[in-house]
Amino acid sequence: MPYEVSTPVFEGPFDLLLHLVTVDQVDLYEVSISRIVDAYLAEMARMEALDLEVATEFALITAILIELKCRRLLPGPGDVDMDEEVAVWEERDLLLRRLLECKTFKDAGALLSRLADRASASLPRTAGLEERFAHLAPDLLAQVTPEDLRRAMGRLVAHRPRPRVDVSHLAPISLSVADAMAVLRERLAPRGQVTFAELTADLDDHLEVIVHFLAILELYMEGLLELEQAAPFGTLLVVWVGEGVAASAAAGLPARSSLS
Amino acid sequence: MSPSEQARVVEAVLMVAAEPVPPGLLAELLETPVGQVEALCHRLAESYRTEQRGFVLARVAGGYRYQSHPHLAPFVERFLLDGQSARLSAAALETLAIVAYKQPVSRAQMSAIRGVNVDSVVRMLAQRGYVEPVARDSGPGQAVLYGTTDLFLERLGLDSLDHLPPLGDLVPGPDVVETLEAGLRAD
Amino acid sequence: MSPSEQARVVEAVLMVAAEPVPPGLLAELLETPVGQVEALCHRLAESYRTEQRGFVLARVAGGYRYQSHPHLAPFVERFLLDGQSARLSAAALETLAIVAYKQPVSRAQMSAIRGVNVDSVVRMLAQRGYVEPVARDSGPGQAVLYGTTDLFLERLGLDSLDHLPPLGDLVPGPDVVETLEAGLRAD
Numbered sequence: 001m002p003y004e005v006s007t008p009v010f011e012g013p014f015d016l017l018l019h020l021v022t023v024d025q026v027d028l029y030e031v032s033i034s035r036i037v038d039a040y041l042a043e044m045a046r047m048e049a050l051d052l053e054v055a056t057e058f059a060l061i062t063a064i065l066i067e068l069k070c071r072r073l074l075p076g077p078g079d080v081d082m083d084e085e086v087a088v089w090e091e092r093d094l095l096l097r098r099l100l101e102c103k104t105f106k107d108a109g110a111l112l113s114r115l116a117d118r119a120s121a122s123l124p125r126t127a128g129l130e131e132r133f134a135h136l137a138p139d140l141l142a143q144v145t146p147e148d149l150r151r152a153m154g155r156l157v158a159h160r161p162r163p164r165v166d167v168s169h170l171a172p173i174s175l176s177v178a179d180a181m182a183v184l185r186e187r188l189a190p191r192g193q194v195t196f197a198e199l200t201a202d203l204d205d206h207l208e209v210i211v212h213f214l215a216i217l218e219l220y221m222e223g224l225l226e227l228e229q230a231a232p233f234g235t236l237l238v239v240w241v242g243e244g245v246a247a248s249a250a251a252g253l254p255a256r257s258s259l260s
Numbered sequence: 261m262s263p264s265e266q267a268r269v270v271e272a273v274l275m276v277a278a279e280p281v282p283p284g285l286l287a288e289l290l291e292t293p294v295g296q297v298e299a300l301c302h303r304l305a306e307s308y309r310t311e312q313r314g315f316v317l318a319r320v321a322g323g324y325r326y327q328s329h330p331h332l333a334p335f336v337e338r339f340l341l342d343g344q345s346a347r348l349s350a351a352a353l354e355t356l357a358i359v360a361y362k363q364p365v366s367r368a369q370m371s372a373i374r375g376v377n378v379d380s381v382v383r384m385l386a387q388r389g390y391v392e393p394v395a396r397d398s399g400p401g402q403a404v405l406y407g408t409t410d411l412f413l414e415r416l417g418l419d420s421l422d423h424l425p426p427l428g429d430l431v432p433g434p435d436v437v438e439t440l441e442a443g444l445r446a447d
Numbered sequence: 448m449s450p451s452e453q454a455r456v457v458e459a460v461l462m463v464a465a466e467p468v469p470p471g472l473l474a475e476l477l478e479t480p481v482g483q484v485e486a487l488c489h490r491l492a493e494s495y496r497t498e499q500r501g502f503v504l505a506r507v508a509g510g511y512r513y514q515s516h517p518h519l520a521p522f523v524e525r526f527l528l529d530g531q532s533a534r535l536s537a538a539a540l541e542t543l544a545i546v547a548y549k550q551p552v553s554r555a556q557m558s559a560i561r562g563v564n565v566d567s568v569v570r571m572l573a574q575r576g577y578v579e580p581v582a583r584d585s586g587p588g589q590a591v592l593y594g595t596t597d598l599f600l601e602r603l604g605l606d607s608l609d610h611l612p613p614l615g616d617l618v619p620g621p622d623v624v625e626t627l628e629a630g631l632r633a634d
Contacts, residue, residue, distance in 0.1 A: 098375075109357040110350075110353065116348075123327060124325050124326070125274075127278075128278035137527060138528070140539070141535065141577065141599070144603065146603050150613075153545065157614075200574075267501065276526075277526075283525075285529070326462055328462050331456060377484075388562075
């Protein structure tokens with residue numbers, strides 16, 4: 001292998017975050033995005049030519065920082081005080097855990113490298129079979145068919161790396177809005193009305209909460225439910241007005257026409 | 261068979277073996293309990309050390325094999341000329357570490373830890389024979405789960421995965437945790 | 448370097464060598480006259496004999512190499528019959544496929560396609576008689592080119608290479624071919 005490609009400074013957003021926090025001692029929540037952008041533009045200016053990968057990395061990290069800030073600005077699932085406090089702490093702890101995990105494996109990688117270096121000082125005997133024993137070797141082709149060869153060749157040809165768009169910074173969404181709509185129909189129809197906090201109480205992931213919120217907006221647009229909130233950041237009440245309500249506990253609520 | 265005859269057989273067999281030879285196989289050949297084979301190999305390795313041989317009897321990837329003495333690496337390297345396997349990048353090493361300590365593990369899990377896409381790195385590690393698919397996730401999607409290979413153990417000079425330094429030793433110290441915590445202060 | 452240090456270097460180098468090592472090469476490595484190397488190897492071989500080692504230092508094909516002791520052949524034979532895995536590794540199958548479909552092909556070309564060093568795999572395939580050197584590249588370096596053997600055809604039940612299943616729909620797009628060819632040209 002003639003050379004190894006290595007990104008000049010940072011390998012991924014965690015790498016950058018680790019660097020920012022441990023080396024530069026930046027407070028992620030307090031620092032202004034523009035300061036990070038400045039730091040990154042300076043970093044890129046030192047490079048001889050604009051590297052698309054690094055530029056992408058830079059955009060990605062900015063996106064992550066914005067995401068961090070946004071997450072913090074999202075209202076907590078419950079009423080003001082304790083729940084919100086706990087949610088912020090949990091979110092922060094989760095990020096801290098991920099950074100620590102990333103750092104741990106970074107160090108583990110360096111350790112493997114040291115082990116491999118040490119081991120490579122002592123090389124194995126590979127001479128293998130002496131020709132006088134050649135006739136004793138088992139027939140390795142006993143189970144192999146010409147078709148196996150064709151497939152092996154096919155794998156080699158197919159496995160050429162191709163350029164691809166890195167979407168790893170997009171958090172995997174396990175639940176689609178459509179899924180959440182179906183779940184909400186099932187849960188809301190028999191109950192009639194329920195607070196948003198109750199609906200999302202069993203969700204650990206912020207993203208899932210957001211998906212549920214979007215699903216509620218969709219259902220609202222379809223005229224299947226009404227939303228009531230007494231004050232900003234107050235309790236959000238979700239009222240089912242779609243079909244199937246008549247038989248449920250909310251039978252007493254007046255039917256409403258679609259708003260869409 | 262006398263112990264010294266047994267030792268001769270072990271020497272002869274290891275000389276033609278292309279891979280580490282498990283003690284169980286030697287035990288069958290010598291019609292001797294495995295424990296005795298282990299003791300025999302131990303004594304043999306010890307004798308090479310005291311005789312200051314240019315080779316060693318190493319225990320790697322669950323078996324025994326002959327290797328050159330590490331002190332003589334400069335000569336062996338000059339002799340072999342064609343460079344050994346290319347060095348791995350930091351990214352590849354980190355990914356390999358995740359597989360080593362978390363196996364069986366999916367690419368999505370590796371990506372989650374490293375915060376970057378690992379597809380091409382995993383493909384490269386598989387091509388070099390350091391990792392391989394070992395199972396499929398039972399959950400939805402049935403993701404391919406990866407584990408490390410015997411070649412990985414051989415390259416690291418480890419007898420088994422149990423001999424990897426414990427991950428607990430690598431967890432960042434309190435000073436690093438404190439710095440990170442301060443950096444992530446929520447208010 | 449003292450004679451005993453020189454002996455250690457010789458032991459280390461011969462242990463990792465895949466082919467018999469010419470004394471001239473050892474002399475270069477030790478920066479010592481060839482005559483002295485010959486005497487050194489002679490003494491080493493003698494010492495293995497008196498110590499009743501399971502291996503011998505043999506002079507074959509113009510060089511020195513370690514071999515199992517002829518008296519222990521029955522054990523070595525049993526080891527080879529019982530202990531060898533009878534399955535072709537994925538790496539060996541891929542390499543064999545390349546030789547089958549691309550012959551005559553150099554080791555550098557095989558390495559370029561597989562993305563890893565193929566030396567030991569090719570040596571194994573040649574030892575088993577499935578591939579063999581068939582020509583030399585006319586370009587600089589005159590690399591050895593490999594092809595498959597009659598034994599290979601026989602074991603696969605093929606009359607001739609023309610009966611290999613056509614790659615047909617496996618043929619990659621022009622961009623991939625270009626990448627591959629660029630890789631092949633680079634050696």
